[in-house]
Amino acid sequence: MTDYIRKILDTRVYDVAVNTPLDPMVRLSARLGCAVLLKREDLQPIFSFKIRGAYNKISQLSPAQRAAGVICASAGNHAQGVALSAQRLGIKATIVMPVTTPPIKVDAVRYWGGNAVLFGDTFDEASAHARQLQAEHGLTFVHPYDDPDVIAGQGTIGMEILQQHPDPIEAVFVPIGGGGLAAGVASFIKFLRPETKVIGVEPVDAASMKAAIAAGERVVLDRVGLFADGVAVRQAGAENFRICRELLDSVIVADTDEMCAAIKDIFEDTRVLSEPAGALALAGLKSYVAANPQRSGALVAINSGANLNFDRLRHVAERAEVGEAREILLGVTIPEQPGSYRRFIQTIGNHNITEFNYRYADQKQANVFVGLKLGGARSEKAELIGQLETLGYKVLDISADETAKLHIRYMVGGRAPPALRDEMILRFEFPERPGALLKFLDQMGPDWNITLFHYRNHGADYGRVLVGLQVPEADRASLSARLDALGYPYEDETINPAYQMFLNG
Incomplete structure (x- = not known):
């Protein structure tokens, strides 16, 4: 853990990322009867926390690695994080995306200077092609979560939370896909405030970390739900699992309706439309409050992103009332x-x-x-x-x-x-x-x-x-x-x- 604290303190994420506010959710706090704070990663340049880990990884490459360029496979926020980070550092970035990726996401990668390569119908096919290109051209692969430098970049969120709220915090709720954000945040918070709970939250139909911790080893889910596409990961990362198994207090799950209700809660307090994965942590926070009537200290949820496709709003609005x-x-x-x-x-x-x-x-x-x-x-x-x-x-x-x-x-x-x-x-x-x-x-x-x-x-x-x-x-x-x-x-x-x-x- 000490190694990760040093890596987090030494990051250069603020060359491109911003120190996002920790905002009180006034309306939700009044309804739940406790202090609820929202970490606003939707305010990053790419509207997602992913910029932190991507930049921290790429900024530490050697001159030879920078000259060769970087590559990743992603159809979401990681793709934009890599593209923007590489642009700021003057490095060529190749982003392999499935051909089924919506044009809005492909355009976003190209806007940030990335070379978008469309290959395959699924993420697995795109990822395999990215690995092939990496080997052929000597590129550096930037993993979305299973990398110590990426984990350390995401861990700066935990550092900011403790700086912004010196008063007692009962629990911090972190969305989990591959586990990079949870591993980084837990590493910092548990080192400085071991009494503060760090609770991971996964979709009920994509709970790979919860399954891994229960089994005592990483497992591969047969399939995952795609509503919260930002955390739809079949297997948790190896390094992420090692850290989360040791440091997380628990992992809870949320369903689609609960995420939709959390999106509505965030909108009512901030007028921001979170993506489903971004509202996942708040959905878990609300479940925690319902199950734990006796509490002390603030509750913090990380809004990990706001890259929501506009055409999903009808579905979200329709399901929010059931979720609430x-x-x-x-x-x-x-x-x-x-x-x-x-x-x-x-x-x-x-x-x-x-x-x-x-x-x-x-x-x-x-x-x-x-x-x-x-x-x-x-x-x-x-x-x-x-x-x-x-x-x-x-x-x-x-x-x-x-x-x-x-x-x-x-x-x-x-x-x-x-x-x-x-x-x-x-x-x-x-x-x-x-x-x-x-x-x-x-x-x-x-x-x-x-x-x-x-x-x-x-x-x-x-x-x-x-x-x-x-x-x-x-x-x-x-x-x-x-x-x-x-x-x-x-x-x-x-x-x-x-x-x-x-x-x-």
């Missing part, structure tokens, strides 16, 4: 008969509906996909499900079902059976407030069967709703009168070509 235990997703079976919707909505009570999907299936029962807002109490979900089951509803909790959340929720429905007659399709704008749906059902009364219903909260002041009603021709004037009295804007979409093509029998 503020939304529940249920599959509920109700009788297929007039009035059953109203009874079900009355049973839900004052819970705000966030989603409601249904399509007529048969004459006996209907399966409803429903999302409900919760107040945040962990017992509330069980109480609600118990209440519905007591009243005879068959309930399936699908809040943690990845297939349901990613796919099935958007596929509820299909073509109406031939027996369905007199269906009208109406598109509404409901006011976004509790009771709006019940008001609609009260106005419709039990006269017409609901055959389709789709609604999703979009964060606006009104909700977009598609409704199917079984209305005989003779009743349509009466329906129009009731809708006019309701006062909700609507359009008749019965002859809409998309409906005719995909939903009409």
Whole structure:
């Protein structure tokens, strides 16, 4: 450990990296009842901590190694760190990336002066090609985590944390992919403040370090989840495992929903959109708080990066509420008969509906996909499900079902059976407030069967709703009168070509 302390103190990372702030998360601290601090590595020139280790490694190369150039394999933040570091030092950098790498990442490497070489469909193929080029051209390979100089560069984050917060720190939470950041931070903090816990956090579907520590040796995961792509590593580094096994107090895991909720927490306190791997440590911190009600000292989470693809925001926003235990997703079976919707909505009570999907299936029962807002109490979900089951509803909790959340929720429905007659399709704008749906059902009364219903909260002041009603021709004037009295804007979409093509029998 002493060797690493010396290496950390001797780094030259500040030639290119910045000493990032340790910001209090005021809103989250108030909610959790403890002091939560966020180490802002999203403020680095490449929006990630990776610049530290890459620069420390490259800056220590010999003149001959510098003249030959450096190479790495990466499709993420390490690639940018190597490219920028080499540019600042006047060294040629080759970055091998899979051909499937999004153009935005390839462009970022080229912006920093790196020679982006696209090879293979997977990271393993790109890495093997990088090693081949290294041997052929005498290049220096810059490993993203399994290198003492890289570990020491990342360890400067631990040094800064202790300088910035001299008061007691109960625990520092560090995201783990290959383990370079965790090894470096733990080396420094455990040397100066052994009483401070250093806790690693991994995605539940990419927990290679946790598995290695449990097994007493490095293991190779069969596969890893890619939501937190910055830490999607199948095997922890050898040197990283040696250090983490000795110094980490524990390794905990977080799922996709918990990471999304942490991204939202960071945004609400800083107005920064963290990448999933960047919010991983905060997700672990929140789990720690829930499991440890008695605490002393501040809790620190490292926001390791903010390189988030814009098109992921919709998914993140949708999953954050489930991750915060503020939304529940249920599959509920109700009788297929007039009035059953109203009874079900009355049973839900004052819970705000966030989603409601249904399509007529048969004459006996209907399966409803429903999302409900919760107040945040962990017992509330069980109480609600118990209440519905007591009243005879068959309930399936699908809040943690990845297939349901990613796919099935958007596929509820299909073509109406031939027996369905007199269906009208109406598109509404409901006011976004509790009771709006019940008001609609009260106005419709039990006269017409609901055959389709789709609604999703979009964060606006009104909700977009598609409704199917079984209305005989003779009743349509009466329906129009009731809708006019309701006062909700609507359009008749019965002859809409998309409906005719995909939903009409």
